[in-house]
Amino acid sequence: MSSSGLDISQLSENEQSALGTYTAVTGQEPSEAIPLLRRSQWNVQIAISKFFDGEGPDPVEEARAALNNPPPPRPARQAQNLMRDDLNAHFSPAPRVDPAPRVETQPENQVVYRPSFIVALLFTPFNLLYRLVWGGFRIFGALFPFLPRFFNSTASNALQGARRNTNGRRALGPQDTAARFIREFEEEYESNSIGFLENGYNMALEKAHRDMKFLLVVLLAPEHDDTSDWVRDTLLSQEVTEFVNDPQNDVLVWGGNVQDSEAYQVSNSLRCTKFPFAAVIVHTPGVSSTAMSVVSRISGTTSPTEFVEKLRTAISQNREPLERIRSTRAEQQASRSLREEQDSAYERSLAIDRERARQRREAEAARQREEQEAAERAVAEEKRIHDLGLWKQWRAQNIAEEPSADLKDAVRISIRLPSGERVIRRFAPDTEIEELYAFVECYDLMTELQEKTTLVEKPKGIEHHYGFRLVSPMPRTVYDVEAGGLIREKVGRGGNLLVEPIDDDSDEEEV
Structure with a gap:
C-alpha cells in the first residue's frame, strides 16, 4: 500500500484481525485504516472512537512539523483595520460545530441482577x-429549576448513575430500549409517522455516517409539562412529518x-438544558475527516x-459537503466494483485456462x-505368434502318421478349414480328439516338416490354447477338446467337420 508502506500480508495475525474488524x-479503505490503527496502537475500540468522534492533534507530529517547517518571520509592522475586522466578526460569525459524542451503553448480553425475594423484602422499608x-x-x-442543573454539573458520576438507575425503569440494551420507547410513544400518541430508528444511539450515529444522512435526535421528558403538546402539535404535525419523511432531505x-440510561447520557453529552429537545447531527468533513458533529x-x-x-437551514448549510463525500464514495465504489x-x-479467465490445460493434460x-x-498389445501379439510358431513346429513333429x-477300423474325417479348403484324412480309432485338433492347427506346417529332419524340442513356459472348435453341421455337435475322448467314440467311423474360430462374440452366443 502506498499510504501505509506495508502490505496487508506482512501484518501479524492480530493486526489483520483488528484491521478486518475496523473496516467492517x-x-x-485499508490504506486509510492502517495509519489510524497504528496511531491507536492497534486498539480497535480506540480507532473506531477516533473515526466517529474525530482524532485530536498529535503532539509528537506537531513538534516534528514545527522543527521541519519553522513558521515564517512576522513582519515588523502589521497594519490592521480594527473596525473592519470587528464588523466582519460581528455580522458574519463562524457557525459553531461541536462533535457528536458517543455514549457507553449497556451491552445486549449483560445479565441484570435480581435480588432474591427475602433480600427484597428486607430492603423494602429502605426502598420506600x-x-x-x-x-x-x-x-x-x-x-427551583436551577438546582437540578447545578447538581448535574457538580455531582459525581456515581450520584448521576444512581439518579439514572432509580427511576423505576428496567435497564435494557440499546435496541430493546429503543423498541420500548417506540412502543410507549405509539401508545401515548397513537402514531409513529415520524419513523424512529429501532436501534441504539451509537448505531444510529454509525448508520448516519455510513449512509451520509442527517440524524435528528429527539429527547423527550414525560414529566415535562410541554412535552405532550409539543409532540402532538409540532413533532407529529403534517408539515414536520412530510419534511422528515421526504427522501430528498436524507x-x-x-x-x-430521558428516564432511560442511554437517552439520559445522550442529553448530558449534547448539553441539553431545556425540554423538549432536538439536535441535528451530520458528518462534517471540514471539521474532521471522520467526526460526526452537532x-x-x-x-x-x-x-x-x-x-x-x-x-x-441546518440541512442546506451542510448538504454541499455531504454531496461531495457521496460523489467521492460513489467514485470509490464504482472503482471498487470495476476492480472486483x-x-x-x-479469475474466470484463469479458471477457463486451467480447465483447458487440465483437459489437454x-x-x-x-x-x-x-x-x-x-504397443503392449503389439508386443503381446508378437510373442503369441512367436510362441505359437514354436509350439506348432514341435507339435507337428509329434502327430502320428496317417494309417494305411x-x-x-480307421476313422475317415473330412475337415473344412476357415479358408474354404477341404482336407480329408484318416485317423486310427484309438487317437485322442486332441490329436485331431493338433492336426488342424499344424496343417499348414505338415508339408514343410516332412522335408526337414531336425527335431524341435518342446518349448518351455508356453501354455497353448486352440483358437477354434470342431463342429459337426447336421446335427450340430461341438467336439470340445477340453472334454477329451477318442475320435472313434466322438465322431464314429467318419464325419464331416467344420472349423469355427473362437472369439468373444461366439463365446457369448454359446453361453
Whole structure:
C-alpha cells in the first residue's frame, strides 16, 4: 500500500484481525485504516472512537512539523483595520460545530441482577423511604429549576448513575430500549409517522455516517409539562412529518426517553438544558475527516414552521459537503466494483485456462496410455505368434502318421478349414480328439516338416490354447477338446467337420 508502506500480508495475525474488524464497522479503505490503527496502537475500540468522534492533534507530529517547517518571520509592522475586522466578526460569525459524542451503553448480553425475594423484602422499608425522599427532592427541584442543573454539573458520576438507575425503569440494551420507547410513544400518541430508528444511539450515529444522512435526535421528558403538546402539535404535525419523511432531505430520526440510561447520557453529552429537545447531527468533513458533529440544537417548544425552518437551514448549510463525500464514495465504489469485476473476469479467465490445460493434460495422458497399451498389445501379439510358431513346429513333429488303407477300423474325417479348403484324412480309432485338433492347427506346417529332419524340442513356459472348435453341421455337435475322448467314440467311423474360430462374440452366443 502506498499510504501505509506495508502490505496487508506482512501484518501479524492480530493486526489483520483488528484491521478486518475496523473496516467492517467503519467501511474505510485499508490504506486509510492502517495509519489510524497504528496511531491507536492497534486498539480497535480506540480507532473506531477516533473515526466517529474525530482524532485530536498529535503532539509528537506537531513538534516534528514545527522543527521541519519553522513558521515564517512576522513582519515588523502589521497594519490592521480594527473596525473592519470587528464588523466582519460581528455580522458574519463562524457557525459553531461541536462533535457528536458517543455514549457507553449497556451491552445486549449483560445479565441484570435480581435480588432474591427475602433480600427484597428486607430492603423494602429502605426502598420506600428512599422513594419518598427522592420524590420530595424532585418536587423541590421543580420549584427551583436551577438546582437540578447545578447538581448535574457538580455531582459525581456515581450520584448521576444512581439518579439514572432509580427511576423505576428496567435497564435494557440499546435496541430493546429503543423498541420500548417506540412502543410507549405509539401508545401515548397513537402514531409513529415520524419513523424512529429501532436501534441504539451509537448505531444510529454509525448508520448516519455510513449512509451520509442527517440524524435528528429527539429527547423527550414525560414529566415535562410541554412535552405532550409539543409532540402532538409540532413533532407529529403534517408539515414536520412530510419534511422528515421526504427522501430528498436524507433525515434519520432517533428518539429517546430521558428516564432511560442511554437517552439520559445522550442529553448530558449534547448539553441539553431545556425540554423538549432536538439536535441535528451530520458528518462534517471540514471539521474532521471522520467526526460526526452537532450542527443545530432546537430546545423548548417551537411551532411546526419554526422547527422545519431550523431543520432546513441546518440541512442546506451542510448538504454541499455531504454531496461531495457521496460523489467521492460513489467514485470509490464504482472503482471498487470495476476492480472486483476485473478480478472476477480475470479469475474466470484463469479458471477457463486451467480447465483447458487440465483437459489437454488428460487428453495427452489418455493418448500416451492408448499408445502404450497398443504397443503392449503389439508386443503381446508378437510373442503369441512367436510362441505359437514354436509350439506348432514341435507339435507337428509329434502327430502320428496317417494309417494305411489296410486298417479297416480307421476313422475317415473330412475337415473344412476357415479358408474354404477341404482336407480329408484318416485317423486310427484309438487317437485322442486332441490329436485331431493338433492336426488342424499344424496343417499348414505338415508339408514343410516332412522335408526337414531336425527335431524341435518342446518349448518351455508356453501354455497353448486352440483358437477354434470342431463342429459337426447336421446335427450340430461341438467336439470340445477340453472334454477329451477318442475320435472313434466322438465322431464314429467318419464325419464331416467344420472349423469355427473362437472369439468373444461366439463365446457369448454359446453361453
